[in-house]
Amino acid sequence: xxxxxxxxxxxxxxxxxxxxxxxxxxxxxxxxxxxxxxxxxxxxxxxxxxxxxxxxxxxxxxxxxxxxxxxxxxxxxxxxxxxxxxxxxxxxxxxxxxxxxxxxxxxxxxxxxxxxxxxxxxxxxxxxxxxxxxxxxxxxxxxxxxxxxxxxxxxxxxxxxxxxxxxxxxxxxxxxxxxxxxxxxxxxxxxxxxxxxxxxxxxxxxxxxxxxx
Amino acid sequence: xxxxxxxxxxxxxxxxxxxxxxxxxxxxxxxxxxxxxxxxxxxxxxxxxxxxxxxxxxxxxxxxxxxxxxxxxxxxxxxxxxxxxxxxxxxxxxxxxxxxxxxxxxxxxxxxxxxxxxxxxxxxxxxxxxxxxxxxxxxxxxxxxxxxxxxxxxxxxxxxxxxxxxxxxxxxxxxxxxxxxxxxxxxxxxxxxxxxxxxxxxxxxxxxxxxxxxxxxxxxxxxxxxxxxxxxxxxxxxxxxxxxxx
Numbered sequence: 001x002x003x004x005x006x007x008x009x010x011x012x013x014x015x016x017x018x019x020x021x022x023x024x025x026x027x028x029x030x031x032x033x034x035x036x037x038x039x040x041x042x043x044x045x046x047x048x049x050x051x052x053x054x055x056x057x058x059x060x061x062x063x064x065x066x067x068x069x070x071x072x073x074x075x076x077x078x079x080x081x082x083x084x085x086x087x088x089x090x091x092x093x094x095x096x097x098x099x100x101x102x103x104x105x106x107x108x109x110x111x112x113x114x115x116x117x118x119x120x121x122x123x124x125x126x127x128x129x130x131x132x133x134x135x136x137x138x139x140x141x142x143x144x145x146x147x148x149x150x151x152x153x154x155x156x157x158x159x160x161x162x163x164x165x166x167x168x169x170x171x172x173x174x175x176x177x178x179x180x181x182x183x184x185x186x187x188x189x190x191x192x193x194x195x196x197x198x199x200x201x202x203x204x205x206x207x208x209x210x211x212x213x
Numbered sequence: 214x215x216x217x218x219x220x221x222x223x224x225x226x227x228x229x230x231x232x233x234x235x236x237x238x239x240x241x242x243x244x245x246x247x248x249x250x251x252x253x254x255x256x257x258x259x260x261x262x263x264x265x266x267x268x269x270x271x272x273x274x275x276x277x278x279x280x281x282x283x284x285x286x287x288x289x290x291x292x293x294x295x296x297x298x299x300x301x302x303x304x305x306x307x308x309x310x311x312x313x314x315x316x317x318x319x320x321x322x323x324x325x326x327x328x329x330x331x332x333x334x335x336x337x338x339x340x341x342x343x344x345x346x347x348x349x350x351x352x353x354x355x356x357x358x359x360x361x362x363x364x365x366x367x368x369x370x371x372x373x374x375x376x377x378x379x380x381x382x383x384x385x386x387x388x389x390x391x392x393x394x395x396x397x398x399x400x401x402x403x404x405x406x407x408x409x410x411x412x413x414x415x416x417x418x419x420x421x422x423x424x425x426x427x428x429x430x431x432x433x434x435x436x437x438x439x440x441x442x443x444x445x446x447x448x449x450x451x452x453x454x455x456x457x458x459x
Binding site for chain 1: 321322323324325345346347348349351357358359360361364365368
């Protein structure tokens with residue numbers, strides 16, 4: 001039986017291209033776009049994109065029971081890939097909307113760029129949008145075939161800081177250094193958008209489908 | 214406040230898509246030039262064209278039709294979006310008689326492009342932003358970001374764009390009413406005008422927008438409503454003229 005990859009669907013966004021990008025790199029896996037916690041639990045691996053404001057994202061997860069499904073999948077040792085707001089949702093806490101408790105898989109914080117000063121003392125331009133280099137913090141199967149300092153596409157106003165060094169899989173500089181990728185056991189999460197990051201992004205998705213943590 | 218009829222072009226025809234899905238289209242007319250003339254006769258003072266093929270192919274596909282519409286109405290301001298991804302494309306549209314081009318996907322994918330185009334074609338660049346609940350949406354699949362649309366719009370204002378077309382993606386083409394609050398917040402935070410897009414269903418929506426138009430909403434694009442007759446375009450523009458000065 002072929003492996004099933006679940007892409008979490010909140011019922012709000014258009015995830016057509018999710019299926020397409022993953023199918024492009026899949027080798028026999030079945031890609032399922034679903035908002036059903038049971039289907040998520042039953043999957044062999046899970047892709048977890050986020051959506052919009054973190055407060056709304058977490059609220060939808062809790063309402064639908066998807067939060068527990070994600071935690072169960074992680075506890076079961078299956079590979080999970082968080083993307084953008086999905087990465088942020090895996091942290092302990094976000095300062096968005098005067099503070100939102102997140103899923104707490106990582107002990108990191110989600111911080112607003114605009115309150116941060118750049119190295120030269122100026123206020124950072126928000127959002128951080130466009131292509132930027134990712135400095136790999138470690139050798140990792142998810143980085144296979146991707147050169148250190150490869151550029152990925154970012155679009156975000158909040159970023160993850162405060163992770164333990166061994167959990168920072170990649171760093172990016174935008175006035176300050178933030179976690180562009182985080183990992184812990186069977187979880188990998190990226191702040192950039194692999195689906196909009198050309199060949200390097202597809203390679204990363206392909207690596208995820210092959211990853212055996 | 215201007216009501217701006219939308220003419221969405223696909224394969225040379227005038228169509229409407231449901232929630233942006235290319236395969237989910239309804240053909241309204243085989244003759245877009247006649248459609249344009251129809252709206253002008255009904256009182257339109259600006260047209261909003263979309264090259265849907267261009268948006269998907271990344272280059273203009275309905276260029277000849279755009280040219281024909283501009284030629285038929287030489288004094289009518291026209292804005293066009295869909296596949297605006299190079300200076301050559303912009304130049305070709307301006308040469309064809311279009312006044313503004315609307316940069317959408319490329320503005321988010323490659324922000325420096327907007328600034329360069331504003332310098333090269335000052336006064337002719339509009340940026341189109343899609344958002345859901347005030348957060349920027351991209352065409353990617355983790356597709357609603359954590360970015361506040363106001364922060365992004367301000368960046369483009371600094372780059373020199375003439376206006377922002379703001380589309381609330383949860384409402385576009387679904388006849389659910391305008392997200393007036395989000396549109397006003399955006400308009401209040403900038404000095405360039407906002408053109409509201411998506412969700413105009415009937416005269417009430419026109420009335421609601423007109424009530425706050427002085428905050429910087431210069432126009433409202435309307436599509437499905439005027440093709441499905443839930444809004445009479447002539448009545449809508451007349452009401453808007455009565456309620457607002459512009």
